[in-house]
Structures are given as structure tokens and as C-alpha cells.
Amino acid sequence: MALFSKLKDRLFKSSSRLEAGLDAIVEEGAGAEAGASSENAGLAAPETPAAPERPAAPEAPVADLPAPGSEEVPAAAPDLAQLGTQEGARSGGLVSRLFGRGDSAPRRVLDDEMLESLEELLIASDMGVDTALRVTANMAAGRMGQKLSVEEIKRLLAEEVTRVMEPVARPLPIFQKTPQVVLVVGVNGSGKTTTIGKLASQFRAAGKSVVIAAGDTFRAAAVEQLEVWGQRAGVPVLKAAQGSDPASLAFDAMVKAEEEGADLLMIDTAGRLQNRQDLMEELSKIVRVIRKKDPTAPHNTLLVLDATTGQNALSQVETFRKLADVSGLVMTKLDGTAKGGVLVALADKFGLPIHAIGVGEQIDDLAPFDPEDFARALTGLSD
Numbered sequence: 001m002a003l004f005s006k007l008k009d010r011l012f013k014s015s016s017r018l019e020a021g022l023d024a025i026v027e028e029g030a031g032a033e034a035g036a037s038s039e040n041a042g043l044a045a046p047e048t049p050a051a052p053e054r055p056a057a058p059e060a061p062v063a064d065l066p067a068p069g070s071e072e073v074p075a076a077a078p079d080l081a082q083l084g085t086q087e088g089a090r091s092g093g094l095v096s097r098l099f100g101r102g103d104s105a106p107r108r109v110l111d112d113e114m115l116e117s118l119e120e121l122l123i124a125s126d127m128g129v130d131t132a133l134r135v136t137a138n139m140a141a142g143r144m145g146q147k148l149s150v151e152e153i154k155r156l157l158a159e160e161v162t163r164v165m166e167p168v169a170r171p172l173p174i175f176q177k178t179p180q181v182v183l184v185v186g187v188n189g190s191g192k193t194t195t196i197g198k199l200a201s202q203f204r205a206a207g208k209s210v211v212i213a214a215g216d217t218f219r220a221a222a223v224e225q226l227e228v229w230g231q232r233a234g235v236p237v238l239k240a241a242q243g244s245d246p247a248s249l250a251f252d253a254m255v256k257a258e259e260e261g262a263d264l265l266m267i268d269t270a271g272r273l274q275n276r277q278d279l280m281e282e283l284s285k286i287v288r289v290i291r292k293k294d295p296t297a298p299h300n301t302l303l304v305l306d307a308t309t310g311q312n313a314l315s316q317v318e319t320f321r322k323l324a325d326v327s328g329l330v331m332t333k334l335d336g337t338a339k340g341g342v343l344v345a346l347a348d349k350f351g352l353p354i355h356a357i358g359v360g361e362q363i364d365d366l367a368p369f370d371p372e373d374f375a376r377a378l379t380g381l382s383d
């Protein structure tokens with residue numbers, strides 16, 4: 001599974017942090033339990049814990065980008081006995097390696113103290129308090145008193161993370177109406193321009209005609225950068241005189257895209273900090289003006305979030321949702337960050353679709369969001 005291994009490699013920092021933490025938790029209480037895994041073999045499969053309530057999924061639109069492989073997600077609780085002997089031996093962390101393979105994997109009894117350590121680890125991995133508590137409660141449901149190895153805990157955690165992420169894993173919907181207007185918003189440097197370039201390239205490859213509008217009319221460098229991405233993707237970039245009204249550029253771009261029969265119009269916007277009221281009002285104006293041309297537009301408002309900002313991503317979603325009708329998220333810079341856990345918190349709290357994730361700076365470094373792959377990469381589970 002090429003994509004999975006690529007994602008796993010790139011999420012190494014998140015998974016290594018979690019993995020080291022899990023190793024330490026089990027190691028802490030494993031002394032007396034090491035080598036006692038055969039006692040685990042008779043464990044009944046735990047009851048499937050109740051999934052927390054989530055917002056209803058929107059109607060499934062026609063999807064152009066590859067849909068995530070949600071059908072691959074296992075529905076049943078894992079067979080712990082089997083996990084202990086097979087998977088536990090395969091990759092394991094430091095503890096598994098020290099203690100050898102299979103049956104000799106150290107285990108720790110799941111009690112309140114261990115649960116608390118797990119909660120703290122997940123909070124430190126940027127999942128946020130509420131989500132960490134919910135995830136650990138579900139992991140523990142029906143399993144208190146059982147002896148678990150690191151690999152088993154990873155598997156349970158991955159299963160819970162998958163459960164949280166599954167409802168939000170949706171490719172960018174493609175509508176019949178053209179031009180489909182995709183407004184791209186986010187704070188400075190979150191990766192809007194790069195993401196537009198990557199998306200434009202993928203849509204072009206899928207046979208769609210795309211036009212990009214350079215909505216950051218104040219920064220010449222931003223326009224230049226977008227033009228570079230336009231060239232890479234083979235897509236025209238519409239721009240206006242420096243300092244002109246971005247709302248009027250957006251309107252002109254809609255007229256042009258319609259004239260040219262474009263399938264998609266992607267509008268880049270200036271990066272704006274949540275606390276800059278003037279910039280936030282400018283964004284509302286762009287939306288109002290776009291709607292004069294097409295009351296159903298923008299058809300998608302993508303909020304681009306930088307994974308390295310960790311928990312701050314939550315407040316960005318809150319602010320941008322108030323101003324623009326955010327319809328979906330793209331999380332960039334998941335490569336090389338130890339803060340991948342924030343994606344779980346976002347999914348748990350807002351239930352907004354995650355259309356794609358950025359895993360690098362190159363044009364093809366935008367992957368569809370696959371919850372199972374993500375959960376496995378985050379927890380450091382072996383293939």
C-alpha cells in the first residue's frame with residue numbers, strides 16, 4: 001500500500017511520539033506482567049463501545065478525487081488474543097523489541113491509573129481534552145482489568161481514531177453546475193496557494209477545466225507565487241491590479257470563468273488572522289459579491305489549516321465558520337509534525353469534511369484523506 005507507507009513515513013513524528021509514550025506507559029506497569037500474555041488468550045471480544053454522537057453526514061455528492069477506502073475499515077472489535085501473538089510481534093516499539101517477540105510482549109493491566117496515563121498522552125498529542133477522554137473511554141469499554149500489550153493498545157487506539165474520522169473523510173464534492181466556485185480561506189501561511197496548485201493539478205488530470213483567481217490583491221509576491229503554481233498545474237491565473245478590491249476580482253473571475261466554460265473556479269484569498277476584523281469583513285464582502293453573480297456560490301469554502309499550529313486550528317475553524325460558510329477542510333503540513341492528533345479533535349468537535357491532507361511541498365503531495373491509513377500512521381501501527 002504505497003500511499004499508506006508514504007503517509008506513515010511522513011507522519012513519523014506524530015507516531016513516534018505516541019509510540020514512545022505507549023511504550024513508557026506499558027513498561028511502567030509491565031514488570032510483574034511480562035511473559036504472562038497467555039492469560040490473555042481466553043479473553044472474550046469486548047463489546048463494541050458506543051460511538052459518540054456525530055453530525056449527520058451531508059448528501060454524498062459526485063466525487064472527482066479518489067474516494068477514501070472507508071469500506072476497508074473493520075467493523076468488529078479486534079481479536080486481542082490474535083493481536084497479542086501476531087501483530088504484537090511484528091513491529092512493536094522499544095519495549096516489544098527489548099522483550100522479544102510474540103507471547104513474551106510485556107503487558108499491563110488496564111486500570112484507572114493506566115487510563116489516566118493514556119488520556120494524558122493523547123492530550124499531549126494534540127487531541128484535546130474532550131476527544132482524548134472520549135477516545136480512551138471507548139478504548140476501555142469492556143476491557144478494564146485486561147492485560148494489554150503496546151501493540152494491542154495501538155490497535156485499539158487506531159480503531160477508535162478511525163471511528164472518529166470515518167464520517168468526515170470525504171473528497172471535495174463536484175457539482176453539476178459550472179463554474180463550480182471554490183473559495184479558499186485560511187490564516188497566513190497555512191498553505192492556501194500551495195493547496196490550490198495541487199488541487200488544480202489533480203482536477204486537470206481528471207479532465208476538468210480550471211481557472212484560478214488571485215484574490216490576494218495586496219501582496220505582489222502572493223500573486224507571483226500563485227502564477228508559478230498555475231504554470232505547474234497548467235491552469236490560467238486571473239489577477240487584478242495591485243491593491244484593487246478582491247471582491248471585484250472575484251466577481252470578474254466568475255464572469256470570465258463562465259465565458260470560458262470552466263468547470264471550476266478556485267479563488268485564492270489573502271491570509272487573514274482571526275483577530276483582524278477588517279480582513280475578516282473583506283472576506284464576507286467577497287462572499288456577498290460572488291452571490292450577486294450566482295446565489296448558490298461559493299459552492300465550496302475550503303478552510304486550509306496548518307497541522308503544525310496544533311490546537312489553534314480549533315479556534316481557526318470556529319472563527320472562519322462564523323464569517324464564511326466553511327464547507328470542508330484541508331489539513332496541510334502533516335509531514336514532519338508531531339501534532340497530527342489535532343485532526344482527530346477537529347473531526348470530533350466539528351464534523352466538517354476533511355477533503356485532503358498536505359504531506360509535502362510538491363505538486364503531488366496532496367492525498368485524499370483515508371481514516372484508516374491516517375489512524376494507523378498516527379499510532380505507528382505496522383501494515
Ligand SMILES: Nc1nc2c(ncn2[C@@H]2O[C@H](COP(=O)(O)OP(=O)(O)OP(=O)(O)O)[C@@H](O)[C@H]2O)c(=O)[nH]1
Binds near residue numbers: 193336
Ligand atoms: N511541508 C509542507 N509544507 C507545505 C505544505 N503545504 C504548504 N506548505 C508550505 O507552507 C508555506 C506556505 O504555503 P502557502 O501556500 O504560501 O500558504 P498561504 O496560505 O497561501 O500563505 P499566505 O498567502 O501568506 O497567506 C510554503 O513554504 C509551502 O511550501 C505541506 O503539506 N507540507
